[in-house]
Amino acid sequence: MEQSFLAWLKGRVRGLPAVAVGIGDDAAVIDLQPGCQLIATTDEIIEGVDFLIERHAAADIGFKAMAINLSDLAAMGATPTAALVTLSLPAERSTEIAAAVYEGILEAAQRFQVAIAGGDLSIHDGALAISITMLGQVPSGQAWLRSGAEEGDCLAVSGPLGGSLVGRHLRPLPRLDLVRALRDQAGLRVHAAIDISDGFSLDLDRLCAASGVGAEVDTAALPIHPDAVTRAAESGRTPLEHALGDGEDFELILAFAPDDWERLSQPLGELGLHRVGTFLGRTGLWSRGERGLQRMLASGYIHGGRRNGVLPPSRGDSSDSAEHPEPEVSGP
Numbered sequence: 001m002e003q004s005f006l007a008w009l010k011g012r013v014r015g016l017p018a019v020a021v022g023i024g025d026d027a028a029v030i031d032l033q034p035g036c037q038l039i040a041t042t043d044e045i046i047e048g049v050d051f052l053i054e055r056h057a058a059a060d061i062g063f064k065a066m067a068i069n070l071s072d073l074a075a076m077g078a079t080p081t082a083a084l085v086t087l088s089l090p091a092e093r094s095t096e097i098a099a100a101v102y103e104g105i106l107e108a109a110q111r112f113q114v115a116i117a118g119g120d121l122s123i124h125d126g127a128l129a130i131s132i133t134m135l136g137q138v139p140s141g142q143a144w145l146r147s148g149a150e151e152g153d154c155l156a157v158s159g160p161l162g163g164s165l166v167g168r169h170l171r172p173l174p175r176l177d178l179v180r181a182l183r184d185q186a187g188l189r190v191h192a193a194i195d196i197s198d199g200f201s202l203d204l205d206r207l208c209a210a211s212g213v214g215a216e217v218d219t220a221a222l223p224i225h226p227d228a229v230t231r232a233a234e235s236g237r238t239p240l241e242h243a244l245g246d247g248e249d250f251e252l253i254l255a256f257a258p259d260d261w262e263r264l265s266q267p268l269g270e271l272g273l274h275r276v277g278t279f280l281g282r283t284g285l286w287s288r289g290e291r292g293l294q295r296m297l298a299s300g301y302i303h304g305g306r307r308n309g310v311l312p313p314s315r316g317d318s319s320d321s322a323e324h325p326e327p328e329v330s331g332p
């Protein structure tokens, strides 16, 4: 199957100038812009763990496999260059499934301007798995890390949160547009960033832990997606709880120096950025209530067990509700 499929694929793949040699040789050759560092990330999704092939369109699964990797590049402030795609295919209907998955992969490649530079196909006695290694670049020394947030920095989020399971989780849109817009702001420095794959509060907690800081979250300022309201109507949880704890928003959490935030206030509307809090010297996540600062529990999905993937949890599913956020009763 591999030779004929690769010939088909080669005819479908569009090159990008940065890919000097793509599919067809032993390895790809990629030009890096001078003064840039290579950013590399990989993520795999597996049938039965992250999606069900009978329930979800193969093209959606392919698109999502690309988008989740591109979101990790966006979180680093990177521009995508090329993807390496490995499909492990079940023996039955392997060519048909590969072609259908690739429809979504190629759609994402075109939409987000990334070349498919190579990969692998294998048929096995097992489930469909899609593993993508995504390559991108940043100006040297300017990758956005999780570890750079400082006390007093503004905490910002790039768009409305919650309820992705209503449908957006099938076609996530990595915020590469925002990366470009922020890179175009001369002199602006993003102190830290992370993408929201597992839930705003859980991913914010990870960023805080990496930076050795805490954060005060202004929950009234948190942009709530209409899908969170839809989910809340059937889950018995509030839209805010969905915004804080649902996974797969694939928006970015960012830390800016206060001066930089002031400078950004002009193009804020266009960028879709919302200020939702401040980073603190003390650790932990906090929200301000009637009795001062109250501790928030980080909530969200832990990947590796079962992802909040294309698999929607059944109603009342404990993995959906077990970790939902509740402010601790005691204040500081």
Ligand SMILES: [Mg+2]
Binding pocket: 071, 072, 075, 194, 195, 196, 197
């Ligand atoms: Mg990430």
